[in-house]
Every structure is written in structure tokens, then in C-alpha cells.
Amino acid sequence: MTGAGLAAVVLVLVPVVVSPGASLTLALNELLRGDARAPLRVGIGTALGVVLLGVVVAATGVPSLIARDDRLTRLLAVIGAVVLLWLAVSAWRAAGASPSTSGRPTRSVVTSSYLMVVSNPKALSVYLVVAPSVLSVPTATGYLTFAATHALLVLGWLTLIGRLSARLLERRDLTVWRGRLLRAGAVWLAVLAAVTAAGA
Numbered sequence: 001m002t003g004a005g006l007a008a009v010v011l012v013l014v015p016v017v018v019s020p021g022a023s024l025t026l027a028l029n030e031l032l033r034g035d036a037r038a039p040l041r042v043g044i045g046t047a048l049g050v051v052l053l054g055v056v057v058a059a060t061g062v063p064s065l066i067a068r069d070d071r072l073t074r075l076l077a078v079i080g081a082v083v084l085l086w087l088a089v090s091a092w093r094a095a096g097a098s099p100s101t102s103g104r105p106t107r108s109v110v111t112s113s114y115l116m117v118v119s120n121p122k123a124l125s126v127y128l129v130v131a132p133s134v135l136s137v138p139t140a141t142g143y144l145t146f147a148a149t150h151a152l153l154v155l156g157w158l159t160l161i162g163r164l165s166a167r168l169l170e171r172r173d174l175t176v177w178r179g180r181l182l183r184a185g186a187v188w189l190a191v192l193a194a195v196t197a198a199g200a
Contacts, residue, residue, distance in 0.1 A: 005135070005142075009149050012134050016126055017153045022116050022189060027158050029185040030109055031165055038109055039162025045110040046158070047151035049117025054147020057127045058140035079119045085190060126150070 023046045030038030117123050127143070135142040 006145070006149065008134050009146055010153070012130060013126075013146075013150050013153055016130070017150070017157050020188075021122070022120065023113055023154065023158065024161065025185045025188050026109075026113055026116065027162060028165060031162060031169070032185075035109065036166055037162075039158040039165070040155075041109040042113040043155040043158035043162075045113030045115075046117050046154045048110070049114045050123065050150045050154060051147050052114075052118055053123060053127050054143050054150070057131070058143035058147075081194070082119075089186070 023042055027039040027042040030042065035041070127146075131143060131146045135146065
């Protein structure tokens with residue numbers, strides 16, 4: 001891939017990465033639960049999911065089959081909605097717990113974010129629709145470069161947001177707002193789940 005091609009990939013992916021979505025919501029919810037490293041952990045899970053999507057697209061014809069079969073597309077959307085709804089319920093329940101007792105193990109946060117990506121029709125559409133339009137010749141190497149760039153951007157963005165949010169939380173007493181913010185994140189995840197299910 002040429003330098004211009006890589007620049008085009010970055011320009012296309014930046015809005016996808018920085019737009020508020022499930023990964024950012026999960027990272028901030030876990031940060032509010034008391035896990036200072038949650039944004040990095042969510043970034044790792046998200047990056048792993050993105051790389052898996054890139055590998056699947058590069059190595060198989062499965063994405064084109066999914067794109068042609070409405071039943072598979074709907075099934076994927078329903079699975080994505082269920083994962084988002086599960087995360088919303090978890091965030092809502094965490095709103096009532098104290099930060100010191102509500103944190104989840106690292107593996108759980110990484111796994112949650114990974115599952116969120118691989119079951120997300122929006123993430124798959126990035127590889128089915130966006131990537132082929134940006135890659136001059138959609139090859140395995142092109143898809144893998146696209147996925148690696150996407151993963152690095154996600155990791156960088158969530159790490160930056162995490163550090164900025166952690167500093168904000170240190171400077172202000174947000175104890176009163178913690179539950180409200182967690183519930184707002186839960187509602188946002190539920191909205192994302194409903195939109196995903198509606199797309200099915």
C-alpha cells in the first residue's frame with residue numbers, strides 16, 4: 001500500500017474511531033466503575049476484534065455471503081443487539097455499586113469489548129462497504145493493513161480519552177454524578193442495541 005493509500009485509510013477510519021459508540025461507552029463506564037486501565041483494556045479487546053474482522057475478510061468469502069443473505073445479516077444484527085443490551089444491563093447494575101467493588105476482571109472487559117466488535121454489524125459494514133471503496137485493489141494485504149491501522153487508531157483514541165477522563169475524575173468529586181453517568185451510558189448502550197435490532 002502506498003503512502004497516499006495509507007493516508008486515505010486513516011482519513012476514512014478517523015471518523016469511525018472517534019464517533020461515540022459502544023467501545024467508548026464501555027471504556028468510560030468501566031472507568032467510572034473504578035478501573036483506571038479500562039480504556040486500554042477496551043481498546044485491546046476492540047483492536048483484537050477489528051483484526052479478526054480484517055483477517056476473516058482477507059482470508060474468506062464469508063463477508064460477501066453475509067452481505068448477500070438477509071437472514072445472516074439479521075442474525076448478526078440480533079446477536080449484536082443482545083451483546084449491547086447485556087452491556088447496558090451490566091452498566092445499569094454497576095451504577096448502584098461502589099467503585100471499589102464493581103470493577104470487573106481484566107479478561108472480562110477485554111472479552112466484552114471483543115465480543116461487542118465481532119458481533120457489531122456496523123463494524124462488519126466497515127469491512128464490507130468502506131474498506132473495498134478505499135482500497136484501490138482489495139487484497140488480503142490491503143485488508144490486513146486496513147485492520148491494523150484501524151486497531152492502532154482505536155487503541156490510541158481510547159487510551160487518550162481514558163487518560164483525559166481519568167484526570168478529570170481526579171480533579172473533581174464526581175461521586176454524586178457517578179451513578180447518573182453510568183445510567184446514562186447504560187441507556188446509550190440500550191439505544192445502540194435498539195438501533196442495531198431495528199436494522200435487523
